[in-house]
Amino acid sequence: MMSIKYKTIIITFIFILSIIYTYPNIHGEDPAIIINKKTQNIDNNLITYINDNLNINNIKKKSLIKKDKKTLIIRFFSTEDQFTTHEFLKNKNDQSINISLNILNSTSSEFLEKINAYPMKLGLDLRGGVHILIKVSIKNNINNFVKAKSSSLKNELKEKNITYQNIKANNKKIIKLYFNTDDDTKNAHNYLKSFLIGFDVIYYKNKKIKIQINKKQKNEIKKNIVEQTIYILSRRVNELGISDSIIQSQGKNKIIIEIPGIQDISRAKNILGKTATLSFMLVDTDTSIRRALRGKIPKQSKLFYQKDNTPILLKNKNILTGDAIIHASAGFEHQLNKPCINIKLGEKNIAIFEQTTMKNIGNPMAIVYKESVINNQKEIEIKETIISVATIMSALSKDFQITGLNMQESKDLALLLRSGSLPATISIMEEKIVGPSLGEKNIKSGLTSVCIAFIAILFFMVLNYKMLGLIANIGLITNLILLTAIMSIIGVTLTLPGLAGIALTIGMSIDANILIFERIKEEMKKEINHIYGIEKGFKNAFSSIIDSNLTTLIIGLVLFTLGNGPIRGFAVTLSIGIITSIYSSIFVTKTITDIFLTKNIKLIKNENKLHKTK
């Protein structure tokens, strides 16, 4: 057996450690805005402007700190204040600053950061924000992959001198190969058997081979597409000036996006999910519109309608697509007095574009906005809108501007072009939005419940068990602090059900102590020696405590591994709570009782009285 001294040391050590890790939670996190000056240093004008506007909007700031020469951090008491401030800063339309919404730790001491002591992250139900679950439709990508493979097979077989009659991909992920002779079929089969990756031969007979894309390849495509989508979504979220967001995959083809407190949700959603790109096409001036409207459209052209519904015939060949654009920004065309998008092309594509536009000086060119959406029948549909039609005045090169959209549209499109286009169409499967005011209400009611429950249990124990109750309460306090510390260390996201889980843990954890104390009372009836009685009480209650807690722990763990959403937050707190309460009731309470027993006779007298009155 460990001596009391060592136990006390261990308990004190764990207690101090848990207080350190719990500490950051007391202050929690602040909603904040970080302002970055792009080139110059922060000047006093900006600070005065911010302070004046804060006063006008009746906003109390928590602090305004110049972190370095170029960075300014404003902390707020509520997310609503943060949003209002963000709004007026954005309206200032100051191009020289970057503004980003943040959530920062209130206490940033180097020591705490060094030992990784951070406050728990708050779930969306407590801080407000958006949770979106999206599904990536990979069907198209697989089809494209199969199609690409079928055309590359043609070259591969040619290289091997194998003559084929026809190779075609049908939309069921299968490629059919037809041959003229059995020899060719056999050679092709041999070739496919040894060099074909990602496909399986499913039919080989009668001058015909069928190959089908296999699961491994499909999963690889899925994985790649999901990764790419996550990458682009993250870029878009960053472009929107939101930090602290979570974008991660769930399952094979789903992605979770969690954004704390964002005010313009519909815009964000619009931007996140868009698979939009631009395409530059020449206008077909050889064919008259009238002929085209009568259905006589030349093969290489396609009929479009402009915004005002006038028809226009475009040559169905992209002279430039969105992928060629390496940078885009919204701006203002002063000559035309219109909003515009400044486009910058990548080196690779400049030459061709320059040539094409040079050849076509004087001819009109259309800029088409293409967007794939999922329609009601769950099919992918490509929507094409013409943004503008303009005559090419000179050869276009690396930098040029396009007009035809309003300011907001220009900004959004520039953002989309900057972040790159999504590799697949996505659809929203689940969406949860919690307003910041509701989040604050939730955290208030959650914390109130925990506090009241805690105080109620403290009283309950003292009323029931007097001195022993006080000892149990010390155990309960260590339990609560340890629970918070562990949750902070392993980075649990605190949710409202999680808070309920903490409250419930407080109520249930005391059970171990009740088991022990009732057992002690029982033993006291038999024993004359009280120290021995208490010892026996602890000992005999032990197996009950372990059995009953382990069964609950099993439930907690099952809930954790299988559940999602609210279940998970609850399961985590419940499970950790069980472990900490076993520690606090068996180890902490026992040691404190031992200390009292060896040093203080009063406890025994109290115990005696308690025994007699009952």
Added chain:
Amino acid sequence: MKINFIKLNKISMLISIILCILSIFYLSKNNINLGLEFTGGIEIELESKNKIELNEIKNKLNNINNIKIKYYGSKKNIQIKIKNTNENIDNIIILIENQIPNDIKIIRIDYIGAEVNNETIKNSINAIVIAIMSMTLYLTYRFKYKMALSAIITLSHDIIIILGIISLLKLEFDLTTLSAMFAVFGYSINDTVVIFDRIREYSILYKGEKNLKEIINISINNTLSRTTITSLSTLLVTTILIFFSGEYLFGFSIILSLGIIIGTYSSIYISTIPLLFLEKFK
């Protein structure tokens, strides 16, 4: 003070059978009011600084299919629920935003697409089955299989009655309610285990001296104060949750509270009945 629980067996069995039959009756009559996570659909919470006229809102929005509107927590909050809908969420939101007065604000939107709910149902059923199975395994390992079986029978009894109460009170059965049910499973098993633990201990202590009925009776009596005090302490917390944790956790807290009462009742009065019955067939 000693109570002869064995003598009360017949009465408690009668009560439990009636409760179970009533539960099954309500379950078949009312069904379970499944929450959004299981049906898919849209849930929107609106808030105003002033009292909201429910009928006014209802009249304005009655052209939306499957729409249900009610006060939520207070008269300043309402909840709009549209289950089983194929409508586009954004269209619905725009429609609602256009119809409601300016002082009412949307503070929460939950949209769950039709594809998610099948997965949720599957996961939930898996969770229940695996939880019960792993508990049975653990209990069989720690106790005799007869005790394990009795504990599981008691648990099933609790589940039926809780489901009955959910359908009687027309509480919504969503993931939060489900986690409350799980907590009750844990609690109920916990209570039963404490009693069985004592039975196991006394079976060794009084081997040959006392028969099973007597052992069970002493065990229940000796753990009685613990059972009641723990129930009271936990009930204290869950009652606090009912009143302070807000509308969102209301159903959760109600189920926890009622579940604890049922769990306590069943471990004291019911859990040993199947044990006695099973022991007859040695």
